[in-house]
Amino acid sequence: MAQPAVKTVPTAAKGRTAMTSEVAKILSWYDSEVPGVKASLYRLMNHGVLAGTGKMVILPVDQGFEHGPARSFAINPDAYDPFYHYQMAIDSGCNAYAAPLGSLECCADAFAGQIPLVLKMNSANSMSAEKKNPDQAVTASIDDALRLGCTAIGYTIYPGSGAMYNQYEELRDLTREAKAKGLAVIVWSYVRGGDISKEGETAIDTIAYGAHMACLLGANIVKVKLPTAHLENPEAKKAFEQNNIPIKTQADRVREVVRSCFNGRRIVIFSGGNAKGADDVLQDARDILAGGGQGSIIGRNCFQRPHAEGMKLLADMMDIFKG
Amino acid sequence: MAQPAVKTVPTAAKGRTAMTSEVAKILSWYDSEVPGVKASLYRLMNHGVLAGTGKMVILPVDQGFEHGPARSFAINPDAYDPFYHYQMAIDSGCNAYAAPLGSLECCADAFAGQIPLVLKMNSANSMSAEKKNPDQAVTASIDDALRLGCTAIGYTIYPGSGAMYNQYEELRDLTREAKAKGLAVIVWSYVRGGDISKEGETAIDTIAYGAHMACLLGANIVKVKLPTAHLENPEAKKAFEQNNIPIKTQADRVREVVRSCFNGRRIVIFSGGNAKGADDVLQDARDILAGGGQGSIIGRNCFQRPHAEGMKLLADMMDIFKG
């Protein structure tokens, strides 16, 4: 099967912010996008410690919206301050910092230009009583992202929820406008709601399916949870077993998710999940790398630690992703 | 009853891409459309092995959205890659390739111009818990279709579903914009939801009814499943029986569907349905031809086979349609 050649990188571009072959290869996956989107993806991949490696670590802080300030920040009270996170993302050399509207508005002027920003467009909160049709509110606009100097937008879908089709259509509109204005699009794909069991939310079949749909919806970057070996859907279980898809190790499962994203033609990053020991976090990073994922998006495991510990954890993760 | 004459084909057009009488006749059914829509229909009918025959075979790949990647592609892992399908559609000489937004975005630049494209505008997925009011999400825009160089759009309606009227209205808006911008409109008409029984989803009366409504909604091309001899609606059953409508053979049933589409004045193509033996697929093609259908839209039966088998099946089908 024909593969389009990776475009030759012009020598003139090989100055300080040289286009590495890793970045050029990844950009080639996005040939249909306008130059502005490619420039945004380039910026995400060429900032911080992992610049030019084709790997990325993003610091996201939307826990306050999701679970409230006390549950998110009381364990490390400095984290009540939005400046704390912003500064940590810069100082640790993350590829980008992601947060909801108000949080960016609080700091974007002070730190203007120091790190690529991802505006998290929609957010849910734990006060919601809805179980079958979980949804989120879209709390910002694409023009907010531009006004605040963002490089990408983030949007969460809940495959399985009775609200999912509405979410897909909201995402469609935001994606169209974002890309037309040169912003990259990151989709958080979190399976939940409807008939999905609790275990099914992190099953390998549902996460791979959710990641695949994010790609079909036009995501430039897909963010999912690290999957377990559970198989939720009986038909999918059959397909996994009859075709011997390896899902025993975490690296295997990452590989299946990456394959489900256009056979590896989309950037896939994984979330750190619940707070856990540093060793576990670093093992996750190794598994993501081994499975072909492009990196991590890690929040609670950073800011719910003392500052020095969080900084060290990020540094160690990035060391792993450097390969 | 007066029949408008088929327009004389100008000699000047009889070069390499000559207008055949078969194509000219079919185009005459669409006299009310703007030239851009006719040009799109022309392109669909003049590409690939069946060019100029008035018949068509289209390769659609939206199984990943409908059932997830493992159930769709694990049996033939090359199919995880969107390039695989695109290339197969080109190499086998299909009339067109149909896929959802993200999948076209992945390849449209690499293969630009090599085959007419159909952007599948809406998609459902098997995670949905909804049974009475099945629906789909509209995941792309008409301008996406233009941006990606498409020739037509595809849209699925679910006659019988509590969501059908909303779907008809969505289709109305998309159709209006698509035609105004020179794109042809293909409607997937799949009966389901509401009070429709499982058997009723493929009954001859409901499929003929669903096809008829697609025509009334302005479809240029109608896509339905091959119907069984089951009769779902008691009043329709009476009408079929009292008027001796022949529905015993598959060719009979295709004929009744075609007649229900403005007495054969619309292009009607049939989907291959579940994976089955090559002989069955080819018999379907013979029945479609005998019943007056214009062709097939066949996905799973191609890409869920080894590459060579899939290619051979497509070639054999096209041989049949060449008549």
Added chain:
Amino acid sequence: MAQPAVKTVPTAAKGRTAMTSEVAKILSWYDSEVPGVKASLYRLMNHGVLAGTGKMVILPVDQGFEHGPARSFAINPDAYDPFYHYQMAIDSGCNAYAAPLGSLECCADAFAGQIPLVLKMNSANSMSAEKKNPDQAVTASIDDALRLGCTAIGYTIYPGSGAMYNQYEELRDLTREAKAKGLAVIVWSYVRGGDISKEGETAIDTIAYGAHMACLLGANIVKVKLPTAHLENPEAKKAFEQNNIPIKTQADRVREVVRSCFNGRRIVIFSGGNAKGADDVLQDARDILAGGGQGSIIGRNCFQRPHAEGMKLLADMMDIFKG
């Protein structure tokens, strides 16, 4: 009470398409409309056998949408073809032909200009499982009506349905745009849904009420079913009885409907209802004439007969309406 004088018809207009006093009188009811709407009403009243009489017979073909092709057309298979109906409307000298979008698209170019067209804007279908809140889908736009060369639009309301207020608001928007673009507006007012009994759907009180509301909503022409002597609403029953409103004969009931339409200042036409004997159809026409109605809109009773019979029935009806 002052009555505005009927405008004097200019002599210059008394050529071939002379303005008759009947037409001039009816047009005077629509003084508030823009000239384009009046011209459309004029065209409807000056075409065919009944031209200039102030009476009209319209051929509507939306049965295929409502009940499916087999139940509508199998009894007279030529009727599967949209050209059949179009041609019959022209050949029989009907005032207009009414059909949904796709059906007009199929023939409008071939027969361009030969008969005034009514684009039926919304349609229901018998697959719907909804009983309390019956609704229809709006399947076309006003610009479609213009593009196809139509003279009027048709829209169905279901007074009594839980969906009726939405329908009224849809109709409001379509009416505003249609009239601004010079199209006349015909409202099909069919009582059903909510607490309305089956008998109540054709009761004289509900039909007169539904016709009155159509007028208040801005209809130029009101289309209702021929009412029975049943009285559905207890309060209305009292009003009919205490005030001795005559409803015993069909002509009486037509008269009450016409009176309910601004005391006869709106064109009111009646639908033929279920297929029945030719004598019954003709008696209906006599009753409509006697009661002061402006005519009939008759579909199934024409095209579900052999061609010659249908043509004769139309001719006989028109003879009656000529008075």
Added chain:
Amino acid sequence: MAQPAVKTVPTAAKGRTAMTSEVAKILSWYDSEVPGVKASLYRLMNHGVLAGTGKMVILPVDQGFEHGPARSFAINPDAYDPFYHYQMAIDSGCNAYAAPLGSLECCADAFAGQIPLVLKMNSANSMSAEKKNPDQAVTASIDDALRLGCTAIGYTIYPGSGAMYNQYEELRDLTREAKAKGLAVIVWSYVRGGDISKEGETAIDTIAYGAHMACLLGANIVKVKLPTAHLENPEAKKAFEQNNIPIKTQADRVREVVRSCFNGRRIVIFSGGNAKGADDVLQDARDILAGGGQGSIIGRNCFQRPHAEGMKLLADMMDIFKG
């Protein structure tokens, strides 16, 4: 507390349509409105028998929509004709005539300019099966009001209904557009639906509350029913009793409603309610005057009487309001 001075009326304006001090005082309540709205209020207050008195009687005819033609008009069959009402409003010297779209369209051209018109923007009908969430359909647009030469719009809210917030938002949009185009806004505030009891619909506490909300929503003129001494809400009952708000006589209750309308800084008019004896109607007028209301809006009690009786009743009412 400072009170803005009533603006001095320029001598030049003291010609035939002199600005009386009563009208000038009332206009001063609307200082924030654009001149066009003030001009419309001026026109409403300076037409007919009560011109210049600051009082008004409006003839509204939307009963046909609300209860159907037979229940509304059969008792006085001339009233089936929209011209009847229009003419009566003019001949009796009412300040304005109010009706739904179709009814105005029927007569507005014939009587152009002879009386200020109020386009009733939304209407309900008694076929609706909805009890908890009563609503109305918006059946006209602001541009319809302008096209027909209206001076004001009328809109009904149902405080208490589950649909009320939607109504408030519809009213917000219509009000904004109406005022920007120089039309005055009259709000019919009718408590009903939700947990409101039948008695509560005319309770003094709920009517005063509904009137107050109409003012807060931006109404120029508030129309409510004449309240009874019933107190619906337990907390409101306490407030009325503990603070000794007088509600024993009808004049007392009118006074409390007027006070609830920005302490008398808004025009408040009362509806006549069900058909009743002429003496009762006139006593209502006396009570409205005594309580500080600006007038009546009276429909059924006029047109459900023989013409002469209706005319006399209007004349007698106006005599009372002249004071």
Added chain:
Amino acid sequence: MAQPAVKTVPTAAKGRTAMTSEVAKILSWYDSEVPGVKASLYRLMNHGVLAGTGKMVILPVDQGFEHGPARSFAINPDAYDPFYHYQMAIDSGCNAYAAPLGSLECCADAFAGQIPLVLKMNSANSMSAEKKNPDQAVTASIDDALRLGCTAIGYTIYPGSGAMYNQYEELRDLTREAKAKGLAVIVWSYVRGGDISKEGETAIDTIAYGAHMACLLGANIVKVKLPTAHLENPEAKKAFEQNNIPIKTQADRVREVVRSCFNGRRIVIFSGGNAKGADDVLQDARDILAGGGQGSIIGRNCFQRPHAEGMKLLADMMDIFKG
């Protein structure tokens, strides 16, 4: 962690309306806003008795909408008049006066420019029967705020309600337009609905969470109720207890709310709540000051007292806030 320096105040600005360091510091929190929004915040902080202190007391009068006129005003009947409140806000030297549309329309012209105005954009009322999904109606537009000369808008969210996501999205749109037009945005965050208990509506965890979300939604100023020591959410309870967040005194709880608002980088003001003794009101003010809040928004406790008492209470509160 780096803190952006407070901008040096230009000497030229140190005239009559000198920029104090308190105001300059607070404005520095809003660096990302356009100058128009900063100017509006400046105006709010530089009007009245507390001008330049960085503290504020706002008089809000939307009780009439919320509970009806009798329950709101009968205890002090002068308060039926909107002029009363407006004048009191001016005479007492409040920073601003807040009211719904109609109320501002009644007085804004008479008092034009004398005090900053807050247009309360949405309102609920006690007639609503809805318990799980409480909502409000948006009763005004941003252009209304401009037309009436307002400095800010106010909008209420109900975190916990099934309607909250819609509210967040409405707020998003209003905020975007308001800020683009130079208006400041004040969010009333009132927890209620869904699974929230009555006690939970004023729990410290839910109020801090609701305040945090208001900040994330882009609020310039957050208004919440004074919280109790109740902890509603079990997970939040754990977080408060394990991390020893002090919530015993009211000042402690104010401090936690302020910390939850971007670590004190947003203006937070507290509502007075139900009518209570003057001593309690003043103790609340002392606690707000001690906890780091910026002030009070106090309605019922002012206007439900005799005028002199209300004026004295406001004066005493302001004395406290002057520190």
